[in-house]
Amino acid sequence: MIEGYRIAPIPLHFPEEREQLRAFLARHQLRYESDIQSAFGIYNEEDVLVGCGCAAGYLMKCFAVEPDLRGQNALGLLVSYLMQERFSAGYYDLFVITRAHNEELFSQCSLFPVVRTGELVLLENRKDGPERFASEFWKDGDEEKQVGAIVMNCNPFTMGHLALVEYAVQHCDVLHLFVVEEDRSEFPTRVRLKLVQEGTKHLDNVRVHLSGPYMISAATFPTYFLKKGEDAAALQTELDIALFTQRIAPELNIKRRFAGAEPLDATTARYNRAMRELLPTHGIEFCEIPRVEQDGTVISASRVRKLLKEKGVCDEVIAMVAPPTTAYLKREFLGGNKATLT
Structure with a gap:
């Protein structure tokens, strides 16, 4: 883990935790989606949320990281924790749909591009999933x-x-x-x-x-x-x-x-x-x-x-x-x- 930070599941069944996640995403110009089933957060020494990643079914989404953590593999850690949690929940083919300009970031997290459009890219944890x-x-x-x-x-x-x-x-x-x-x-x-x-x-x-x-x-x-x-x-x-x-x-x-x-x-x-x-x-x-x-x-x-x-x-x-x-x-x-x- 990044020195001075911890990563942990976000207990979404607690309203205050869910609202904290919602507010964090909003600060990053992102929206909380109601179908989210699991989430992980990165917390600093003051136990403040500074990064998050979520999942619903086979789709991983709602990733956000504070600027200070970028370039320190925070995204990679979130993806890794989410993958393990999704595997344990019975989802083995996992996907991310994101902006096309984020492709390189997610490609560094053991995800492979499936298809691109002008605006979006779909990535998967398998190279040959559609085939x-x-x-x-x-x-x-x-x-x-x-x-x-x-x-x-x-x-x-x-x-x-x-x-x-x-x-x-x-x-x-x-x-x-x-x-x-x-x-x-x-x-x-x-x-x-x-x-x-x-x-x-x-x-x-x-x-x-x-x-x-x-x-x-x-x-x-x-x-x-x-x-x-x-x-x-x-x-x-x-x-x-x-x-x-x-x-x-x-x-x-x-x-x-x-x-x-x-x-x-x-x-x-x-x-x-x-x-x-x-x-x-x-x-x-x-x-x-x-x-x-x-x-x-x-x-x-x-x-x-x-x-x-x-x-x-x-x-x-x-x-x-x-x-x-x-x-x-x-x-x-x-x-x-x-x-x-x-």
Whole structure:
């Protein structure tokens, strides 16, 4: 440890400790994020906080160090302590998303750049993380095939999702269907994955996978370092697409990515526009299809969830969801009327 300083966990369950951390970050023009699960602090001889680093799931973030400590490996110590704590919590693939100009600092802390954009860099504690992730899904002969991909949350799996998948399989030999792994939806990850697997098992050329940590969800994208007026969604979108095009798609020979048009959600619509612009620059065709309607209304998972909360498993819900989802809802929702989401 740096002479005259100590490093220790910050007990976030104590409000005064949490507020001290929040205030320290604020002095460094950074924001405390509510999903933080663990944190370490560097304290001087007067027991004043002079450095910190935090983590939420597999993401390490909210690093700040007083100027006097810079150049003394304070950041390296914080990263090392956080890594050990995350390993003990069961997270072995660890990441940092930070400003591009901080890349060298974190590269000196046993972290390796995964992808860069003009503004940001994503680093990981493995050199070959995306390649290891993608290798599980590769089959011999894929290099000769037309390979496509869809990334879906499926919260829950609807007839709209199924229509997109059935369209995509007609336009490629192999379809990788990535179900968003982040478990922050009303329907748990294990349920969403199972419903997609059951709902697509009649399609021989579909391979269903969890998205892993390489398809960045808005829920996990850090915003603590963003300045007022910066567009978090735009930055996250650019980083996410860059990661897909540069590190995932080449490993799986993906040449087409499919998505449904988005007339309702502005953020998703903007993501589609970004894919339309950026994917072709990497030799990937973007295929956007019209959304499926029911009685003149676009089928959406958000509408399904709203109806479930208001009416339970009603006829309108059943008409919008795929058969495995109907079976699941009937099993899980009490009485099929005015039930709440499990």
